[in-house]
Amino acid sequence: MRRRSTDQPALFPTEDLIIPETLRSFRKAVSAIHAVPVKAEHNQSLNNRRLFDACILVALIDCRKRDGLIKRICEERVSPIFETRVTDLARLAGIPGKNYVRIYEELDRLYEMDLRWNIVGEDSKVEWEMRAHFLSSLGYGKGHRRGLIRFSIDPSILAILLEPSNWATLSLQRMHGFSTGPAYALYQNAWRYVNTHAKVTAALPTATWIELLIGHSRYVVDDPVHGKRVVNYGDFKRRVLVDALNRVNETSALGYTLELKELRSGTRVSKLQFKFVPKKQESLGLPVTWPDEVLRVLASLGFTSSEVEDLSQAHSFEVVAETLVRLKAAEGRLKAQSRTITNKKAYFTGILANVATGEAEDDLNVTKIEAEAKAQEAARLAAARNERRKEEFAKHQAQVFSARFFELPELERAPLLSDFESSSAGKRAGILVAKGWTPQNAGALACLRAWLADERPATLEQFYAHPEDRSFDAWLAWRLDRAESQEPA
DNA sequence: AAGCTGTCATATTATGAGTG
DNA sequence: CACTCATAATATGACAGCTT
Numbered sequence: 001m002r003r004r005s006t007d008q009p010a011l012f013p014t015e016d017l018i019i020p021e022t023l024r025s026f027r028k029a030v031s032a033i034h035a036v037p038v039k040a041e042h043n044q045s046l047n048n049r050r051l052f053d054a055c056i057l058v059a060l061i062d063c064r065k066r067d068g069l070i071k072r073i074c075e076e077r078v079s080p081i082f083e084t085r086v087t088d089l090a091r092l093a094g095i096p097g098k099n100y101v102r103i104y105e106e107l108d109r110l111y112e113m114d115l116r117w118n119i120v121g122e123d124s125k126v127e128w129e130m131r132a133h134f135l136s137s138l139g140y141g142k143g144h145r146r147g148l149i150r151f152s153i154d155p156s157i158l159a160i161l162l163e164p165s166n167w168a169t170l171s172l173q174r175m176h177g178f179s180t181g182p183a184y185a186l187y188q189n190a191w192r193y194v195n196t197h198a199k200v201t202a203a204l205p206t207a208t209w210i211e212l213l214i215g216h217s218r219y220v221v222d223d224p225v226h227g228k229r230v231v232n233y234g235d236f237k238r239r240v241l242v243d244a245l246n247r248v249n250e251t252s253a254l255g256y257t258l259e260l261k262e263l264r265s266g267t268r269v270s271k272l273q274f275k276f277v278p279k280k281q282e283s284l285g286l287p288v289t290w291p292d293e294v295l296r297v298l299a300s301l302g303f304t305s306s307e308v309e310d311l312s313q314a315h316s317f318e319v320v321a322e323t324l325v326r327l328k329a330a331e332g333r334l335k336a337q338s339r340t341i342t343n344k345k346a347y348f349t350g351i352l353a354n355v356a357t358g359e360a361e362d363d364l365n366v367t368k369i370e371a372e373a374k375a376q377e378a379a380r381l382a383a384a385r386n387e388r389r390k391e392e393f394a395k396h397q398a399q400v401f402s403a404r405f406f407e408l409p410e411l412e413r414a415p416l417l418s419d420f421e422s423s424s425a426g427k428r429a430g431i432l433v434a435k436g437w438t439p440q441n442a443g444a445l446a447c448l449r450a451w452l453a454d455e456r457p458a459t460l461e462q463f464y465a466h467p468e469d470r471s472f473d474a475w476l477a478w479r480l481d482r483a484e485s486q487e488p489a
Numbered sequence: 490a491a492g493c494t495g496t497c498a499t500a501t502t503a504t505g506a507g508t509g
Numbered sequence: 510c511a512c513t514c515a516t517a518a519t520a521t522g523a524c525a526g527c528t529t
Contacts, residue, residue, distance in 0.1 A: 045502070046519095086510080097504050100510070147510055180519070218521095234493055239520080
């Protein structure tokens with residue numbers, strides 16, 4: 001694919017989509033695959049996990065910079081050597097302090113670690129279970145190269161790490177602030193499910209969660225006959241799980257809290273599941289964790305505050321960020337063909353739908369999206385039209401009801417009214433009723449109508465004499481019919 | 490009896506500050 | 510950036526008293 005080099009000045013003055021530079025650097029890949037140390041002595045400490053992620057981040061950033069590298073890694077099994085400064089690595093990992101000996105020690109341990117990889121597919125089934133070391137080589141610069149770190153990752157592992165469907169992208173700024181390993185691990189392993197429709201994590205066996213959170217421990221014994229067995233779940237819960245849960249839930253930058261679900265078989269807790277409970281957004285609903293620049297970009301696309309709010313609740317920041325990046329790319333490609341995007345907002349929505357369902361970039365066909373964007377816009381207009389019709393229908397019903405109601409002989413109307421006024425619904429509508437029963441008192445009539453619908457549906461039916469008074473579809477047909485007879489073509 | 494829960498002592502990790 | 514020292518924060522084992 002031909003791409004304009006980025007430093008080439010634009011030929012035409014444009015109102016280009018400006019993507020904040022921070023966007024890419026904010027993006028963070030976190031294990032969606034579960035990597036559990038095989039040996040107990042390799043249990044991952046907090047900093048170990050942080051470095052693990054930081055190495056992947058270095059690899060990701062590097063691979064993204066080099067065009068076509070990811071493809072070659074997957075197809076030709078090449079394994080590039082990544083190079084980074086120890087300070088950068090520490091910063092990416094979010095490890096405070098400046099004692100880099102600690103970093104080196106952790107890296108050494110990381111190199112030695114023998115891991116069992118459970119690669120979980122989107123359907124939360126384990127697709128692969130494999131064993132591998134994380135790093136295949138590790139080198140430290142000496143002399144004038146001091147502070148430099150080189151490492152390589154086995155291509156089969158790297159391919160997994162770079163595979164987007166296996167890795168959730170998470171915001172770097174959220175990664176810090178977990179001061180214990182289990183809290184970090186819980187966040188990491190749970191949050192990859194945050195975009196699922198049901199807003200729950202997979203229900204994994206208790207032993208699996210324990211291993212994910214703390215690795216080998218006295219809470220799980222490997223029974224050669226019955227497989228993995230959990231002992232002292234209560235102790236685990238008290239000492240590890242509850243604390244980790246609290247730490248995650250106290251993290252203000254996150255939009256959800258986790259709720260523990262203990263699934264039992266008999267009396268034993270056999271599986272654990274976590275449910276995402278949206279935090280109540282106070283007053284301003286704008287996603288506070290989203291960088292201002294991104295909010296400004298969305299606003300420039302034509303999103304209102306409340307639309308952004310909805311966006312933030314339906315999609316993670318990362319998905320939105322990815323969408324912006326792709327929108328920018330699509331814009332560039334179209335420009336190369338001297339075409340422009342007519343409706344960026346609709347286009348954005350189209351790409352968003354694709355990103356959210358995890359489509360690869362190659363599948364993003366420009367004309368297809370353009371068509372989808374148009375279809376969506378049309379659908380939106382149709383929905384708005386439909387909404388207007390519904391309102392008109394409701395108005396029609398109210399008018400019909402009001403007219404018929406006051407046509408009723410006093411003898412029939414009075415008992416109906418007294419029944420209503422003595423009902424709980426009638427009492428709640430007291431203020432409205434007090435204004436008197438006149439055709440102008442629409443509020444009271446609406447309450448009466450709602451009450452009739454609940455308590456006396458048969459009576460209400462009588463008010464709606466014609467089919468077009470009762471059903472929306474019949475009303476639509478009736479309305480069409482009347483329009484045609486009024487202005488014959 | 491088996492499983493919780495609270496508490497204490499102690500070992501291990503994480504972090505912050507300072508120096509060359 | 511490498512290294513040292515001091516301290517704060519966590520993890521863990523052990524035991525008592527309590528509940529089911």
